Amino acid sequence: MTLRYYHGPALANGLKSMIPLLEKDLPYESVYIDLHKFEQHDPWFLKINPEGQVPVLDHDGVILNHSTVINEYLEDVFADRPLRPRNPVGAAHMRYWNKFLDEHFLNYVSIHGWHRMIGPIARAVESHEFERLMERIPLPDQRRKWRAARAGFNQADLDYATEKVAFAIDKVERQLGETAWLAGADYTLADINLFASGAINLELSFPQLVTRERCPRLLAWREKMRARPAVKLAVAGGRAAAART
């Protein structure tokens, strides 16, 4: 059995599927894709994932992409050390949160992250080269995002994203007043999603929202997350990347 995990930095979606691999103690080959060099749009990588996105999991030749989908797959195949409740109601709660985070949190955290970090990278590329790089991006929305990062996201989009993140923080805070973990009594993929999708370092973009007054339970929950050995290892980059052949 071979698992090969193609991923960028230990952030966002890349972190999201790495934590389950480590929680389950699954041996995997790490293949680091350098997003600063736009390797995710290189022809060799597009043969693996035509969408030109990471992470990707290759399990004995079966290619899986999208971290939420990968994580459910890992539960289906490697049922030991479950991160998805075995009772259907618990699984439904977990999926409710995954869906909420995927649709109403990650992308809004991401806009601010791109604004801060990808904007300068995109602006450092000379115009002609930038257009050449854009042509290699398979997904139109992803091209749009790169162009917006280069030009600077407009303030209305940034403000809306902040509102969405504030809404998510308050919703999570209420939930953690009722249950120990996000989807109930057990640590699940929903916690991993929340952590990786932005809770890990939410202060960087939203210092005004992440305060002991507004979300004390979220901050306490995050300490529990950070204390988990698998999470620590994932945040440090996971297993060492294999040499690329």
Add this chain to the structure above:
Amino acid sequence: MTLRYYHGPALANGLKSMIPLLEKDLPYESVYIDLHKFEQHDPWFLKINPEGQVPVLDHDGVILNHSTVINEYLEDVFADRPLRPRNPVGAAHMRYWNKFLDEHFLNYVSIHGWHRMIGPIARAVESHEFERLMERIPLPDQRRKWRAARAGFNQADLDYATEKVAFAIDKVERQLGETAWLAGADYTLADINLFASGAINLELSFPQLVTRERCPRLLAWREKMRARPAVKLAVAGGRAAAART
């Protein structure tokens, strides 16, 4: 065992969870929520779903919302007549498509549907009454959508939505050139999602996109969908609604 299904018209998310109930031949009580009367925001309904959204499934007192989550739950609990592949790779393909449709199709079809159908309803409500109704809506995005429908969606948003739907149509068309059903050899929740989320009557908003030249396979697939007895019954409204007490 009691299943009670709260739903609006046999369209979009309401249709999406009704088809599996009927495919699995599960007895359920139908509770029709009149969206034209804004019943989904009535206090009695908010006690059932604080988000003020339909559909909702009540299974012996356990409340589930969001049609994609409900449908996975039905697979977990009622494993006969499966609509989710039992092999993990097939399930992953199904979830890949569900995620794509939930994030990149449904909402964009929906904007045009709201523009055509909800706009006139929203504009027919007197201003003071409209504000009172808005105050009852729990989700900020949903309030935004009602206000946009009343004012008229802006052309840039409508154009972007059309682009997204065109992209989805072409992606589906390519897939149906490779597999008999959307997620592979078997009929799954992904087909039900595509059908209910918009394929059912895509011509209404996008006559220029739905042509025998552009998407012949999609149209042939849709005929197969429409020929299924459970789909026929669902499109006709499903089981008769119970009297509300």
